Amino acid sequence: MKRIYTLEDVCIGCHLCEVACITEHSASKDPIKAFLHEPLRSISRCTVEEWDGGVVSLSTTCRHCDEPACLQACISGAIQKNDNGVVRIDTEQCVGCWSCVMACPYGAVQRNLVKKKANKCDLCPDRETPACVDACPNRALVYKEGSQK
């Protein structure tokens, strides 16, 4: 399956992937509206980590694991892996117990505290290429066929 890979050497820590992710998962899909006018604003499913004042940075995201620890831990069945290998959370079914946050070794599940639901990368079902990958000005995110490990 296609996965998102991160090339930290060319990550400049601009956080545009996070902005693109929030926008893509907003109601309006418009960055200004999403940030200013949506009280239940979505949260980013990728996380840019920085250290040493930004000298080192990388954007981390879900690996769509072959054997997802999040799915094994999910007490409600909200997390399922579809036939294409994509691991998604059904937020209607999610009860916000954070078992997936506890289990995911990639730290790839976020807590949406406003909605009390877990969020994670869904590889943007409405797009060809995930929004974060398209948004990265330095091509530090690559979307291609590949294995988890």
Place this chain on the structure above:
Amino acid sequence: MNYVIIGNSVAAVGAIRGIRNIDQKGNITVISREKHAAYGRPLISYLLGGLVTEKRMGYLPDDFYEKHRVNLLLGSEAVGVDSGKKVVRLSSGDSIPFDKLLIATGGDPFVPPIEGIAGKEKVFTFTTWDDAAKLKGIAYDIERVVVIGGGLIGLKAAEGLHLLGKKITIVELADRILSAAFDRPAGRVVAKKMKANGIDVITEDTVVRVEGEGAAITGVTLKSGDFIPCDTVIVAIGVRPAASFLKGSKVVVNRGIVVDDRMETTVKGIFAAGDVVEARDFFSGEKNPMPIWPDAYIQGDIAGARMAGGKKTYSGGLAMNSIELFKVPTISMGITNPVKPEEYEILTYQDLENYHYRKIILQGNLLAGAVLVGAVDRAGIFAGLIREKIDVTTFKDQLLATDFGFIHLTREIRDALFAPNGKAA
């Protein structure tokens, strides 16, 4: 090939998927004494408290059993296993033949013979959908509840009843609630929050007598002599492996059904997984029960793979719990309370006023456990460090930071995790 699975909860589901990954042809029969298809057992407190509807209790996509070609026998109880003739006997009198058997029957709640408890009407345990439905059905007739046991199930029952506006007292024998998962400070933080919400927590005491004439309860008397008025008692002191039907078979049961790293019992061809087993502990290597949802799934998956001839092996049970009580999220994992603290290095940060606490337990260069109260984001990274036995020496100082992440690990680890094919862009 006839695969038979007794029990139809998370361990069984892990096994069904595990079998079907390898064998699409064999027959799978699942026997469950409950009348529901697999449901989120931990959701029963949400159901009781009105946080989820019955519709949301189902654990699986609607087409799961059909898609995995499972012959599901609901409402039927296994009463015996003949390992020589390879049949499971049902209470209906039927016999189900098997080539490979999985026992995934979980635990049965244990009710001790407390004086005065026999014959009382409003005494409940809290481990099934039906238990929750029963309590919900008579909720109008409940005012004050004593919950015996301050473990996970007791607290969950208390939370559900509290959401219905009931007055609750929890009585716990240990010096803190959730003693299995929490250390003292974490237990105190949560107890403080519960008290602030009107739930009484009594520790280091126990119920010695249930009071009241006939079937009605008027209260309970504690060992300390105190009397607590109540009309309902929930018994949540623990579960025992639901394995009594194995009596007379050659399957060895200690504190659980004894299994090896393939989840095979002492009888070849008979496997067991989930709350009903005692399997190898990740740290000590000794066998003990690990009654948590994720572990039941993992064990079921391994059992299923092995039953179908696959090669998966158990890497050992790792305790982990994510428990949110009154908006204070907590995640604990691994060794949280070392019996011999001198063999560990313990790092802590606490701000009890703000319900914030963090504890990291190290053994040599390895992470052995973590307790996170308040800030729990990305806790799974710790689980990964424990499981993969990563040397934490170079980033030890960062482990207490709430923004701890991969950036603090080595470049090799980051690349292996997020860019496994290097620059193959």
